[in-house]
Amino acid sequence: MAMAMSCFYIVVTNILVILSPLCLAHGGYLYPQFYDRSCPKAQQIVKSVVAKAVAREARMAASLLRLHFHDCFVMGCDASLLLDSSGTIISEKLSNSNRNSARGFEVIDEIKSALEEECPNTVSCADILALTARDSTVLAGGPSWEVPLGRRDSRSASLSGSNNNIPAPNNTFQTILTKFKLQGLDIVDLVALSGAHTIGNARCTSFRQRLYNQSGNGQPDCTLDQFYAALLRTRCPRSGGDQNLFFLDYVSPTKFDSSYYNNLLAHKGLLNSDQVLANLQNQPSPQIVKTYAYNSEIFFQQFAKSMVKMGNISPLTGFRGEIRKNCRKVNSQ
Ligand code: HEM
Structure with a gap:
């Protein structure tokens, strides 16, 4: 009897192991x-x-x-x-x-x-x-x-x-947060994932507005460090040079670290959407920015968590969708 039970157990377990990827x-x-x-x-x-x-x-x-x-x-x-x-x-x-x-x-x-x-x-x-x-x-x-x-x-x-x-770099904070919330992400995810701007570049056209006519009044953005703004203007003239690149994190542009947040505290965030995270009043984001600036371990942990959360947004699984042969086109049209 014991033998029969253990055989039954092994068979059921094997079936579950084989089927589980499909079912899950x-x-x-x-x-x-x-x-x-x-x-x-x-x-x-x-x-x-x-x-x-x-x-x-x-x-x-x-x-x-x-x-x-x-x-x-x-x-x-x-x-x-x-x-x-x-x-x-x-x-x-x-x-x-x-x-x-x-x-x-x-x-x-x-x-x-x-x-x-x-x-x-x-x-x-x-x-x-x-x-x-x-x-x-x-x-x-x-x-x-x-x-x-x-x-x-x-x-x-x-x-x-x-x-x-x-989200676009000139969207208001509320618009950006709403776009994140629509995907099931919250303000902590927003601040942590924006930390991806610790690496990579942006084009002049993505930040020009801050250098010359923030809020359309012809005045430069007063939330931007003025020496840094002067440096940016050399790469990003009032007109032309739209595709000129500048580092999102000028301190360590190819290193994934927390200097992005330190830049924000020094008013040297490149995009308006970056800087606003540190400057908002009546929102938890400036405190989160400080925490990540002072402790990269906490930033790293939250970034990893938020990336998994983002990666879980409405996946197609089971029999939905397909496995493309070539990522640029669907299998049959
Ligand atoms: C919070 C709202 C966000 C806004 C408004 C935003 C906007 C932008 C803009 C305007 C650029 C420069 C594009 C260009 O000028 O060509 C950029 C670059 C970049 N963004 Fe974001 N972004 C946001 C969030 C994120 C998130 C969540 C990630 C990843 C988790 C991310 C990763 C990057 C990276 C790595 C680059 C540099 C890409 C490169 O050098 O090729 N961004 N972003």
Whole structure:
């Protein structure tokens, strides 16, 4: 009897082990071991291509991290951002925040080709973006975290979603917070995730307004350190030079650290949306900024937590969506 019971137990356990990925993924639940059986080398492959790309150009870590954000805020983390225009699809790459700005798509292509060679039709482009964001953060010196996996890829894109949902640098704080709340993220997530601006660049067109005519009155932004503003004006003239780049964190532009928050305390945040976090009254954000500025460990822990939370925005799981063969197009049109 005992023997029969233990056999029964083993059979049931095995069935559960085999079925659990299907059931859990279908239930909308992502988990880090998703590819452990189907593509054991997946994470290693992603990491090695990202490492090569960042070694070629340090800024690439920033560009790849940003792609995951711009994907997740539009219909969830479903790689809709990666689709090129074709047939019925108008690419999100054409939106106000992505046009002439979002970059790193060739690196995602390289990762996808390597994964298709290793285990065809298995690893989604949406999961590639999530892994790439984590690997880029680590390579730049930031925190690591386990990435829940099992997302599938959308068969459509939303240009209007991209235009409306992704915060713009001149949005008011309330608008930005509302855009985060619509995605299930709160003010702590907002302040921590904005810390991604510890790496990477912005174009003159994203911050010019602060240098010459904040609030449309022709006066420069009084919340910006005036020596820093003078330096920025050399890179960003009153007209022209729209694509000129400047570091989001001028102190350590390729290092993921807490100097972004120290810059805000010194009135040297590059974007209006950055500086406002430290200057608001009657909001908890200035206190959070101080905490992260003084203690990078607390920032790192919260950043990792908030990235996982962002990565969980409305994933397609189970039988929804597809695993694209090429991240730039749906499998059949
Ligand atoms: C809070 C609202 C946010 C606003 C208004 C905002 C806005 C911007 C803008 C305007 C740029 C420069 C784009 C350009 O001029 O080409 C930028 C760059 C960047 N953003 Fe954000 N962002 C926000 C949140 C985030 C979040 C949540 C992340 C990631 C978790 C992120 C990651 C980055 C990175 C890494 C760059 C540099 C990219 C590169 O150098 O290629 N941003 N952001």
